[in-house]
């Protein structure tokens with residue numbers, strides 16, 4: 521009985537590995553609302569392409585600007601934008617909404633690359 525259980529656990533973890541090895545890359549979902557990012561500290565791996573899925577759930581337009589890497593995407597209310605960024609070097613990158621007054625209202629965050 522114990523051997524059978526071990527066999528089941530091993531095959532389950534092998535299946536999990538196969539899934540993780542698929543060339544999906546890292547994807548990050550971020551929701552933009554009035555006036556904040558759903559996650560103000562996003563952690564992603566260094567040296568990999570990252571797919572950003574940015575949804576604006578607010579009533580006004582918002583953007584996300586990561587000046588250090590020249591990333592800027594405006595998202596209209598109710599819309600979702602998909603963008604690839606990277607590969608990035610390790611470090612911390614400030615992201616900010618540059619729509620007038622939004623940064624002051626707290627629409628800022630950090631992209632942490634490790």
Ligand SMILES: [Cu+2]
Nearest residue numbers: 582617619622
């Ligand atoms: Cu904004």
